[in-house]
Amino acid sequence: MSALFEPLVLRSLRIPNRVWMAPMCQYSAPVAGEDTGVPGDWHFAHLAARAVGGAGLILTEGTAVSADGRITPADLGLWNDRQQSAFRRITRFLRAHGAVPAIQLSHAGRKASTAPPWDGGGPLPPERGGWHPVGPSPLPYGAGHPSPDALTERGIARVVDDFAQAARRALAAGFEVAEVHGAHGYLIHEFLSPRTNHRRDRYGGSFDNRVRFALEVVDAVRSVWPEDLPVFFRVSATDWLDHARTDTAGSWTLEDTVRLSARLVDHGVDLVDVSSGGIAAGVRKPVAPGYQVPFAAAVRHGSGVPAAAVGLITEPRQAERIVATGRADAVLLGRELLRDPYWPRRAAGELGVPSGGPRPYARGYA
Numbered sequence: 480m481s482a483l484f485e486p487l488v489l490r491s492l493r494i495p496n497r498v499w500m501a502p503m504c505q506y507s508a509p510v511a512g513e514d515t516g517v518p519g520d521w522h523f524a525h526l527a528a529r530a531v532g533g534a535g536l537i538l539t540e541g542t543a544v545s546a547d548g549r550i551t552p553a554d555l556g557l558w559n560d561r562q563q564s565a566f567r568r569i570t571r572f573l574r575a576h577g578a579v580p581a582i583q584l585s586h587a588g589r590k591a592s593t594a595p596p597w598d599g600g601g602p603l604p605p606e607r608g609g610w611h612p613v614g615p616s617p618l619p620y621g622a623g624h625p626s627p628d629a630l631t632e633r634g635i636a637r638v639v640d641d642f643a644q645a646a647r648r649a650l651a652a653g654f655e656v657a658e659v660h661g662a663h664g665y666l667i668h669e670f671l672s673p674r675t676n677h678r679r680d681r682y683g684g685s686f687d688n689r690v691r692f693a694l695e696v697v698d699a700v701r702s703v704w705p706e707d708l709p710v711f712f713r714v715s716a717t718d719w720l721d722h723a724r725t726d727t728a729g730s731w732t733l734e735d736t737v738r739l740s741a742r743l744v745d746h747g748v749d750l751v752d753v754s755s756g757g758i759a760a761g762v763r764k765p766v767a768p769g770y771q772v773p774f775a776a777a778v779r780h781g782s783g784v785p786a787a788a789v790g791l792i793t794e795p796r797q798a799e800r801i802v803a804t805g806r807a808d809a810v811l812l813g814r815e816l817l818r819d820p821y822w823p824r825r826a827a828g829e830l831g832v833p834s835g836g837p838r839p840y841a842r843g844y845a
Contacts, residue, residue: 481830482803483795483810487535489749489785491707492655494579494809496535497802498823500526501789501811502583502658502713504540506553506595510608516543516556517565526569529816530578531837533823537578538811539569541585541660544645545638547610548586548666551595552603557584558641563648570653576837581656582649583713584642584700588666589614589627589675615670615692616677621760635682635692638666643699650704657704658711659696659748663757667693668715671739672758673729690739694746701747709749711787714739716774718758731758733777740782750785751778752811766790769797776806787811795826 487494507521508514522539529537543549543556556562570580592609593602602624603609613634614627630638646657661667669675670692676683682691693712701710718730740751753775756764764770771790779786788807792798798810815822827834836843 481799481827481832483799483830484827484832487785487808489709492579492709494535495577496533496823497809498534498798498826499536499787499809499811500529500534500538500816501813502538502540502660503813503817504550504554506551506597508553508555510552513561515546515552516549516554516558517562518555518569519565522555523569523572527572527576528820530573530576531840532816532820533827533834533836534578534812534816535823536581536656536809537573538581538583538656538658541583541587541665542645542649544584544586544641547591547613548588548638548641549591550587550665551593552608553595557582557645557648557652563652566649566652566654574653574655577835579656580654581658581711582652582654583658583660584645584649585660586638586641586666588612588664588669589618589620589624590664614666615675615682618675618677620664629678632680632682635695639692639695639699642696643703646700647703650708656709656711657700658713658752659693659700660713661693661696662713662715662752662754664715664759665757667696668731668758671735672718672731674718674720674731674758686735686738690742693739694742697743697746697748710747711750711752712743712748713752713754714778715757716753716755716771716778719756719762719764720759733774736774737778737781740778740784740786744782744784748784750787750808751775751782752787752789753778753807754789768793769801772801772806779805779807785809789813795829798826799830 591612720730775788785808789811
């Protein structure tokens with residue numbers, strides 16, 4: 480028996496295995512006109528290949544809940560009917576080939592309006608097709624980035640509603656899991672971290688105030704999401720900031736993440752997807768195989784919520800150990816699935832599990 484290929488049941492949803500595809504931005508959507516943010520053939524082929532390859536759950540890239548919530552103009556979005564309809568082709572195919580279709584809903588906050596990485600990734604001003612970003616406080620992401628407009632309470636309420644409306648559309652488009660993106664220095668993470676949240680109202684200052692926006696978004700998504708289907712939350716477990724060598728502005732820590740995770744359970748979150756970093760430019764992480772797995776383990780054991788691990792998980796037996804030893808309930812693969820869409824089926828073979836596979840490919844698994 481393999482723990483990695485045991486089904487996981489969350490609410491009424493049965494996920495066939497614990498090898499999942501992490502959300503990875505493709506920066507390949509149309510950038511203008513009525514097809515802005517609409518998934519096309521590239522997105523279909525990208526996601527469909529991993530379903531054929533055996534991933535048990537497939538998360539889309541971060542999908543913006545509003546036009547000004549995109550990281551780049553080429554991001555996917557889910558704020559109109561055209562985008563919603565285009566996703567249906569993808570979710571039908573994923574389900575037909577045994578994968579659970581999941582969507583990550585996001586708002587980029589002060590890291591919005593940038594060029595795709597292959598075009599330098601720098602800030603994109605309005606005169607070059609960008610827009611002015613927003614955040615909890617008027618603090619730029621880094622050198623050369625604009626100071627975002629600090630959201631008013633009315634603006635915060637609008638963003639919360641944008642998440643709810645995008646979740647409604649996601650359900651209508653056939654998704655079975657909604658993940659709220661609260662990591663990597665994007666808007667929700669910006670509210671969580673004292674590094675980026677200098678507000679003096681009820682959304683800033685204390686831990687309770689800084690997590691308020693995240694919990695409001697989760698409540699809004701949960702209110703429109705079916706009771707029998709799960710909601711996930713992606714979190715950066717730490718900002719990776721060394722207080723002794725930077726300043727006294729503070730940061731988001733693993734202890735904060737465990738506290739938040741316990742509250743997320745009370746607000747209807749079924750699994751925490753544990754990543755790290757992204758709040759500040761130029762921060763170095765001690766990257767090594769499985770370097771974020773201890774964070775997932777801390778969340779799982781400290782809060783009682785199921786957790787998924789991500790980050791340099793590349794070998795089948797490594798992934799098996801993570802799940803079998805209770806450090807995480809599932810593993811999310813990113814770059815490894817870009818290199819090998821059929822990694823889950825190869826891993827099943829190495830672990831002695833019948834991999835099945837689509838009948839047209841049966842000769843490849845004989």
